[in-house]
Structure formats: structure tokens, C-alpha cells
Amino acid sequence: MIAEQPAKKIQKQLRAAGFTPGRKSGSHTFWTGPNGVSISVPDGHRTISPGVVRKIDKAIAASKQ
Numbered sequence: 001m002i003a004e005q006p007a008k009k010i011q012k013q014l015r016a017a018g019f020t021p022g023r024k025s026g027s028h029t030f031w032t033g034p035n036g037v038s039i040s041v042p043d044g045h046r047t048i049s050p051g052v053v054r055k056i057d058k059a060i061a062a063s064k065q
Contacts, residue, residue, distance in 0.1 A: 002050045002057075010041065010048050010056060017060045033063030 018034040027044035039059040042048065048056070 002053050004047045004049055005053050007041075007043060007046060007048055010053065013060065014039075014041070014056070017063060019060075019063070033059065035063055035065075037063040 014031050019031040019039075022030045022032050022038075024030075024043075025040075027042055028040045029043045030038055030040050032038050037059050039056055041056065042052065
């Protein structure tokens with residue numbers, strides 16, 4: 001079971017996987033991976049919900065392929 005994660009930890013994971021922050025839309029930042037995979041991450045909260053963490057993990061895995 002995936003638990004909610006601190007937003008700073010998620011940002012560190014994305015940077016380590018080669019993602020870079022791009023445009024902002026409201027309270028979300030769009031991160032783009034090295035092979036063009038993109039994910040929207042809420043940045044106005046201290047923690048990221050389990051469902052969003054799961055989507056981020058899938059985007060990181062897809063960027064490594």
C-alpha cells in the first residue's frame with residue numbers, strides 16, 4: 001500500500017530521475033522527464049496523496065524505459 005509522501009521528497013525523486021519543472025498552472029507544476037514523459041504535481045500542499053504518488057511512480061518508471 002502506498003502512503004502519502006511529503007512534497008519535498010517527491011520533488012527530490014523527480015529531480016533524481018531526470019525530470020525538470022516546467023510551466024505552472026494554478027497550484028500545479030508540470031514536470032517533464034528525459035524522454036518527454038510529463039506529469040502534473042500539486043505544489044501547494046505539504047503532502048502528496050497516495051493516488052498522485054502512484055501516478056508519479058508510474059511516470060518515473062515510464063521515463064526509464
